[in-house]
Amino acid sequence: MKNLSVKEKLLFEKSVSGSGAFAEEPSKLNGDKLGKRIPASYLRKEDIGLPEISERDLVQHYTHLAHRTFSVDANFYPLGSCTMKYNPKINEDIASMEGFACLHPHQSTEDIQGALKVLYHLERKLSFICGMDHFSLQPAAGAHGEQTALMIAKHYFQKRGEKRNKIVLPDSSHGTNPASAALCGFDVVTIASTKDGEVDLEMLAKECDENIAVFMLTNPNTLGLFERQILKICDVVHRTGGLTYCDGANLNALMGISRPGDMGFDMMHVNTHKTLSTPHGGGGPGAGPVGVKSHLAEFLPVPRVVQEWEKHQTWYRWSFDFPNSIGSVKTFWGNFGILLRAAVYIDSLGLKGLQNCSETAILNANYLRKKLEDTFTIPHNRPCMHEFVMTPDKEKSPGKTMDIAKRLLDFGIHAPTVYFPLIVKDAIMIEPTETESKQTMDEFVDRLKDIAKEARTNPELLEQAPTKTYRSRMDEVQAARNPVLQWIPNRI
Amino acid sequence: MRYIPHSPETVSEMLQTIGVSHFEELLSSIPTEIRVKDRATGADSWEEKGLSEIDLSRKYKLLAEENTPTSKIDSYLGGGAYEHFIPSVVKHLGSKPEFLTSYTQYQPESNQGMLQALFEYQSMMCRLTGMDVSNASHYDGGTSLMEAALMAVRRKPGKLLFSTYLNPMWKRILKTYFSETPEILCEVTAPDGVLTEDTLKNVDGNISALIVQNPNYLGITEDLEALAAYVHSKDGMLIAAVNPIALGFLEAPGKLGADIVVGEGQPLGNALSYGGPYFGFMCVKKDWMRKMPGRLVGQTVDRNGRRGFVLTLQTREQHIRREKAISNICTNKAICALRAAIYLAYLGESGLKRVAEECFEKAHELQERLCQIEGLRLSFDKPFFNEFTLRLPKEKHAPDILTQLRRLNILGGIAQEADYLHLSSDITIAVTETKNQEQLDRFVLAWKQVII
Numbered sequence: 012m013k014n015l016s017v018k019e020k021l022l023f024e025k026s027v028s029g030s031g032a033f034a035e036e037p038s039k040l041n042g043d044k045l046g047k048r049i050p051a052s053y054l055r056k057e058d059i060g061l062p063e064i065s066e067r068d069l070v071q072h073y074t075h076l077a078h079r080t081f082s083v084d085a086n087f088y089p090l091g092s093c094t095m096k097y098n099p100k101i102n103e104d105i106a107s108m109e110g111f112a113c114l115h116p117h118q119s120t121e122d123i124q125g126a127l128k129v130l131y132h133l134e135r136k137l138s139f140i141c142g143m144d145h146f147s148l149q150p151a152a153g154a155h156g157e158q159t160a161l162m163i164a165k166h167y168f169q170k171r172g173e174k175r176n177k178i179v180l181p182d183s184s185h186g187t188n189p190a191s192a193a194l195c196g197f198d199v200v201t202i203a204s205t206k207d208g209e210v211d212l213e214m215l216a217k218e219c220d221e222n223i224a225v226f227m228l229t230n231p232n233t234l235g236l237f238e239r240q241i242l243k244i245c246d247v248v249h250r251t252g253g254l255t256y257c258d259g260a261n262l263n264a265l266m267g268i269s270r271p272g273d274m275g276f277d278m279m280h281v282n283t284h285k286t287l288s289t290p291h292g293g294g295g296p297g298a299g300p301v302g303v304k305s306h307l308a309e310f311l312p313v314p315r316v317v318q319e320w321e322k323h324q325t326w327y328r329w330s331f332d333f334p335n336s337i338g339s340v341k342t343f344w345g346n347f348g349i350l351l352r353a354a355v356y357i358d359s360l361g362l363k364g365l366q367n368c369s370e371t372a373i374l375n376a377n378y379l380r381k382k383l384e385d386t387f388t389i390p391h392n393r394p395c396m397h398e399f400v401m402t403p404d405k406e407k408s409p410g411k412t413m414d415i416a417k418r419l420l421d422f423g424i425h426a427p428t429v430y431f432p433l434i435v436k437d438a439i440m441i442e443p444t445e446t447e448s449k450q451t452m453d454e455f456v457d458r459l460k461d462i463a464k465e466a467r468t469n470p471e472l473l474e475q476a477p478t479k480t481y482r483s484r485m486d487e488v489q490a491a492r493n494p495v496l497q498w499i500p501n502r503i
Numbered sequence: 504m505r506y507i508p509h510s511p512e513t514v515s516e517m518l519q520t521i522g523v524s525h526f527e528e529l530l531s532s533i534p535t536e537i538r539v540k541d542r543a544t545g546a547d548s549w550e551e552k553g554l555s556e557i558d559l560s561r562k563y564k565l566l567a568e569e570n571t572p573t574s575k576i577d578s579y580l581g582g583g584a585y586e587h588f589i590p591s592v593v594k595h596l597g598s599k600p601e602f603l604t605s606y607t608q609y610q611p612e613s614n615q616g617m618l619q620a621l622f623e624y625q626s627m628m629c630r631l632t633g634m635d636v637s638n639a640s641h642y643d644g645g646t647s648l649m650e651a652a653l654m655a656v657r658r659k660p661g662k663l664l665f666s667t668y669l670n671p672m673w674k675r676i677l678k679t680y681f682s683e684t685p686e687i688l689c690e691v692t693a694p695d696g697v698l699t700e701d702t703l704k705n706v707d708g709n710i711s712a713l714i715v716q717n718p719n720y721l722g723i724t725e726d727l728e729a730l731a732a733y734v735h736s737k738d739g740m741l742i743a744a745v746n747p748i749a750l751g752f753l754e755a756p757g758k759l760g761a762d763i764v765v766g767e768g769q770p771l772g773n774a775l776s777y778g779g780p781y782f783g784f785m786c787v788k789k790d791w792m793r794k795m796p797g798r799l800v801g802q803t804v805d806r807n808g809r810r811g812f813v814l815t816l817q818t819r820e821q822h823i824r825r826e827k828a829i830s831n832i833c834t835n836k837a838i839c840a841l842r843a844a845i846y847l848a849y850l851g852e853s854g855l856k857r858v859a860e861e862c863f864e865k866a867h868e869l870q871e872r873l874c875q876i877e878g879l880r881l882s883f884d885k886p887f888f889n890e891f892t893l894r895l896p897k898e899k900h901a902p903d904i905l906t907q908l909r910r911l912n913i914l915g916g917i918a919q920e921a922d923y924l925h926l927s928s929d930i931t932i933a934v935t936e937t938k939n940q941e942q943l944d945r946f947v948l949a950w951k952q953v954i955i
Contacts, residue, residue, distance in 0.1 A: 019810070022623050022848050031851030032590075045752065045860075048867060049886045053724055055754050060630035063851040066592060073845060077601035079616035084600040086613075097506055098604050101556055106776075110567025113574040116584050116778030117917055119909070125569030126777050151642035151779070152834035154821070162679070190821035190831035196683065199826040237532040268530065273537045284834060288506075292838030293617040294607040294798065295640070296780035299834075312679075338679030342583060342645035342672045342767065343778030355563060359505060361553035366539075370526060371507050377529055378517045394529045420613045425606075431822075448508040449517060475806075480612040482811040487611075490803035490815040494792065496636050497626040498802075 018075050022062040023498050025072065031063035079481045080293070081425045087451050089379075091398045091428035091440025092185065092233060094263045094285035096368075099359065102288065102352035111351055116343040120328045126347065127327035131316045133354040134300075137281060140357075140365065141262070142272025143302030146281075147311040148345040153260060155340065156280030156299030157191035157227075162337045163278065163303060163310040164225050164254050165195060170335065173252070175224035181210050183234060183432040185258060188227045197224060204434050208234040208391045216247050223253040230257060230274065231264050233432040233440070234391050235376060235398035245275025254278065254307075262286040263444065264373060264396035267366025271302075278303045287353035298349040309335040314344070371445035372397040375452060379443055382456045386463045390435055398442035400435050408463035410473045412437040415462055417484060418476035422458045505553060573775060577942050578914040581890045581933025582720065583644065583670050584778065585770045587748065587858065588937050592849050593772040597842035607798070607834070611813040612805075618812035621837065622800045624844035631750050631847070632764040633757025634786035638797030640840035641832070644744065644767025645676040647783030650796050650830060651742045651763040652677060652712065657794070659738065661709030662689045666698045668719040671922040673744070687711070696723045696883030696892075700733050710739035717745050717756070721919075721931055722890030723883060724753070731760025747771050747784070747843075749888045751859025763787050772846025773839050782836030782843070793819060796830030798837075858936050862889035865943065866934035872947045873932075876954055882929045890933040892919065892926075899954070901930050907953040913946060 015024065028034075045054065064072070081088070088095035106112065114126055134146040150156040161178070168175050178192035179200045189199045202214040210228065219226075226248045231237045238244060245255045257271040257279035263286045265271070271279045283289045284297030291297070303311060313336040314329035329344070360368065373396050380399045384392060386408050387401040403410050410418075416426035416439070428440040443452055465472045477483060509517070514526075523529060530538070554562060573586050580586070601616065608614035608621075621639045628637035641647035652663050663677070667690050674690070681688055691702050698715060713734035717725045731741040743761035745753075748770045756764045769781035787795050793816060801815035821828040850858060866889040873879050878896040893916075895901060901918035908915035916933070919926035934943075 015810075021619065021626075023626065026851075028852075031854055032849060033851060033854030033857050044867070045863070048863075049724065049753075050726075052728060053726075053753055053886070055752055056758075058852055059750070059755075059855065061627060061850070061852045061855060062848055063853070064848055066849065069592060069845070069849055070596065072848075073596040073599065073620070076616035076620050077596075077599045079614075079619075080601045080605050081610070081613040082601045083604035088606065090606055090609075093606055095606060099506060101559060103598065103603075105560070105563045105567075107774075108563065108567045109572045109574045110564075110570045111572075112774045112776050113572035113586075114570055114777035115573050115578055115580045115586065115775050115914070117580045117582050118571070118573075118777075118914065122571040122914075123777065125566040128569065129566060151646070151836075152832070154831040154833045155642060155646075158831060162682070166682075186821040186823070186825045186828070187831050187833050189826035190824070190828040193826040193828070194831050237530075239532045239534070242534060242537065267539055269533050269537050269539060273539075282834075290603045290838075291606045291834075292836075293602050293605040293614075293621075293841065294837035295834040296782070296836045296839060297834040298780075338682065339672065339675040340646075340679055341676065341779075342643045342670075342781070346779040347777040348774070348780050355559060358562065359553050359556070359559050364505065364553040367507060371509065373529055374509075374514065374517055374521075374526065377521045381521045394523075394531065416610070417612065420610060425613060426610050428609075446506050446508065449513050477612050481615050482612050482805040482809060484806050485611045485811050485813045486803045486805065487813050487815065490801040490813045491818075494799075494815060495802040496622075496792070496799055496815075497629045498623070 021498055022064060022072060025064055025068060026062035028063055030065050032066050034063055086423055086425050087447060087455055088425040089427050089441045089443050089455065090425060091442040092260055093428065094442060094444055096288055096444035097446035098288050098290040099356065101359065102355050105355050106348045106351050124327060127316050129351055129354050131318055131327050133350055134316065136357050137300055137302060140266055141279060141281065141302050142270030143279065144305040145308040145311060146300050146302045147315065148300045148350050149312045149341050150280065150299040150301055151341055151346055152295060152297045153280055153282045153299040154187040154191055156301045157187055157258065158194060159301045159312060159340050160256055160278040160280060161191055161195040161197065161225060163307055166310045166335065166337050167307055168224060175222050177222045178225050178227060179215065179218045179223055180227040183232050183434050184227060184229060185233065185260060188258060208232065208236055209238050210240065210244050212240055212243055212247065215244060219247050219251040219253060221251065223248065223251060225254045225256050227256045227258060229261055230271065231261050231396035234400050235395040236391060237396055241274045260285060261397065264369055266369040267362060268369050272304065277307060283349055283353040288356045289349045289352040296346050296349055298346040298353065309333060310337050312337055312340050368445045375443040375445060375447060379441055379452055379456065383459060386460055398440060400432065400438050400440045402435060402437045402439060408466055410466035410470065412439055414473035414476060415439065418462045418473050419458065420477040421479040424455060424458060576912050576914060577946065579916050579932045579934060579946065580914050582917045582931060583672065583767055584775055585933060585935055586775060586937055587770050587935050589772055589774065590849055593842055593845045596845050597772065597838065602841055603838060608814055611811065615811055618800050620841050620844060622802065622812050624840045625800060627844060627847045628784055628786055631747060631755065632786040633755025634764050635789040636792045636795065637784060637786040638795055639800055640836040641783030641785055641797055642836060643779065643781045643783045644765065645673040647765040647785045648673050648714065648744050649676050649680050651765050651785060652714065654763065654791065654794055655712035655740045655742060658740065659709065659711050661711035661739065662687050662706060663712055663714060664689045664691055664703065664706055664710060665714040666691055666693045666719055668693055668696065668721050669714060669716050670720045696721055696885050697725050698730055703733060710734060710737045712740040712742050714742045714744065717743060718749060718888045718890060721882065721892040722887040723885045724888060727756055727759040727761065735760065746888065748859055748862065751855040763791065768839060768843050771843035773842050780836060780839055782839035794829060796832050797835060861936035862934060865938055866891060869934050869943055869946065873950055876951055878954060882926065889935060890931060892929050892931045895928040895930065897928060899928055901928050904953055905930065908949055911949045913949050
């Protein structure tokens with residue numbers, strides 16, 4: 012083993028037998044009792060192999076790890092399509108109130124009226140923001156929401172006695188779209204976008220036949236452009252009996268401005284961990300509520316919260332009484348703690364505030380687009396919504412996309428989304444969100460211009476980046492070729 | 504405006520830089536007919552303006568007070584979510600804003616902290632379950648079970664066998680996802696409360712996998728080893744869905760023949776939070792590494808030869824393979840898995856064993872005392888961990904008894920009649936280390952009062 016400092020060691024390497032918080036306490040159970048009640052063959056024969064660490068060392072361990080993690084709280088995080096906005100602290104405080112955090116999911120209706128009220132009204136508010144008629148709060152994430160919606164579509168066509176098995180989507184779509192479609196047993200047809208980066212209506216029309224089930228689209232699309240033909244797009248799909256689905260990943264551009272339901276979408280999901288400020292948590296939990304128009308409401312997952320008038324007061328309860336529902340897609344009722352944070356966020360801003368968020372997100376993205384257009388190439392350079400895509404410029408910023416991204420890390424700025432969408436070669440996708448100040452963005456622009464200059468004068472610097480992070484560039488090829496997925500003693 | 508940093512002057516300055524005289528010009532690509540015109544219509548009792556932080560706190564405090572949390576009442580509810588003590592270190596370290604407000608680790612150099620934490624999580628889960636590979640989390644127990652079932656069916660099309668006493672919510676999820684091939688879902692009776700070869704052998708045809716929840720929904724421990732041997736003899740896989748706390752002293756399912764181990768991770772340091780966010784875990788044997796869904800963190804080196812961690816084997820995933828991906832999962836439950844890792848590391852080898860033993864001991868003490876009350880007995884006299892199912896005298900209606908217990912400020916358990924017609928007078932009671940002697944005494948006394 013190489014010499015690792017304490018800071019670098021894994022929990023297992025710090026483990027000292029007998030130093031754990033519980034090490035001193037003898038087992039109160041004698042083997043007899045266990046043995047009498049549980050067959051010996053069911054019991055462990057050997058130790059588990061968990062580390063033993065003192066509380067103090069454990070706190071130090073995770074504090075060090077926290078310091079090695081870029082976060083919205085500490086860094087600018089212009090990750091396109093991910094909406095890394097500030098996550099208000101009050102959301103956390105409310106979610107940890109005992110009256111919410113200590114509720115057991117099997118408690119009966121009388122004991123959970125407050126929780127059900129939060130969920131019921133969140134559904135109503137989401138419906139209003141999105142122009143949908145009903146929402147299900149059950150899905151745990153965006154992709155889970157997509158999958159739920161596609162199952163809804165399946166049941167819808169089944170009930171109508173139609174057999175449609177084609178999902179159409181543009182080549183600019185998120186990877187989850189085709190993956191969700193395939194998981195639901197659909198055939199996926201990808202259509203190329205126009206030179207302007209939008210849906211090719213003619214291509215779409217060709218695919219619209221008696222076999223099309225759903226057209227999936229992100230709007231604004233992943234180039235950050237609003238689909239100008241959106242009304243015609245939805246119309247052409249509807250005319251052949253298909254359904255339209257809006258990937259709501261980019262809802263942060265639309266609140267109070269334009270509603271997917273009004274555009275003609277039949278279904279959509281919302282990523283609370285993007286638009287509604289719930290924290291990303293290093294990869295979850297999020298929540299992916301699914302909204303539908305009334306003709307699809309009967310298929311939504313069960314149970315659903317219903318509101319009743321009983322004994323002179325409003326009463327909320329879960330109902331399974333939707334015989335055409337697709338069923339349940341998750342244990343219990345959804346990611347309540349996350350949905351609660353989203354509800355708090357909506358209330359903290361009100362309609363006006365939400366609109367202001369979307370407007371400012373658009374303002375910020377356009378500001379950056381304008382400030383960067385001289386140094387980088389912007390393939391679709393027209394007013395964007397909340398994000399835009401640029402690429403390195405052969406003359407002015409000749410570096411590789413990945414090198415530019417890695418060099419940004421040296422300045423304490425998280426890299427934008429890179430090499431996505433696939434339709435723009437070497438894409439750098441930037442989404443500043445509304446919570447970032449002009450100063451933050453100006454500094455980002457300055458750093459990018461510095462990097463462009465380095466690319467011209469000292470390209471090696473970029474290829475070596477990052478050098479100021481805790482680790483330099485990682486060997487991802489080795490990781491995949493020879494996977495080490497758990498700690499193995501003496502292997503470094 | 505809250506959370507937005509620009510002054511009106513800054514906004515004008517930015518618009519000027521952009522080269523437009525009014526913000527509206529930036530929205531010119533949106534057809535006018537679909538612009539939101541009247542914000543005020545349609546919203547239920549929704550404040551037009553946002554609430555101040557004081558008003559927001561007040562509003563949600565009042566809503567919280569309309570609930571009765573388990574912190575204010577003695578709860579013996581289980582059924583897939585368990586009230587375990589959450590040590591302060593788990594709360595503090597698990598909610599560190601650096602972890603909480605970070606994104607999925609697409610840039611490993613700037614995310615070594617979270618990556619290492621997830622690698623350590625994977626390592627501990629492998630040890631706990633006796634498996635080779637753990638993913639970095641799934642949505643919850645039920646959805647990780649569903650993904651395991653999909654893996655099995657992909658390997659070998661055929662029937663998915665499970666006990667009637669599999670968590671009814673998980674059964675619903677399986678039914679939803681396999682709605683086009685309902686014939687492969689095969690619910691097996693368990694006359695004695697547990698799965699046995701006797702009833703399993705009545706199922707003919709190809710068997711893809713046997714799903715065994717251990718302990719099962721009634722709290723009873725199953726004979727994993729025998730069941731694994733049986734299903735393997737039919738060339739099927741054994742999917743074990745386990746309670747991770749029980750693995751404090753129950754044998755690791757990997758050593759008993761399980762091919763995939765999944766489960767609900769909530770008991771490991773995550774709040775009850777009315778059913779979510781929880782997380783699912785999934786662990787497999789090495790052969791299945793490239794076929795399993797979800798993020799995987801792997802160890803590698805940086806350019807200077809120093810150890811580091813990255814997301815790896817991403818060619819299984821949707822952002823690379825699109826419709827050819829193994830699963831569509833993207834956002835999962837990283838922070839919940841982090842909490843589980845901190846919880847396990849804090850307890851350590853001896854601590855986890857202690858928690859498991861305390862649950863076992865208190866549950867058995869309670870069961871013995873309750874069964875001394877006339878008319879009460881175990882529904883099935885089988886080994887259990889921390890949850891057991893009581894049968895009341897025939898004339899007693901389980902929900903009525905629970906209502907009476909509730910009046911005495913006790914959440915007495917789960918009435919099984921809603922899910923099992925034949926268990927109309929059965930109540931499942933879960934006991935964790937959180938209950939002290941005084942509470943157990945109170946519970947026994949309460950039962951004596953309500954059962955007369």
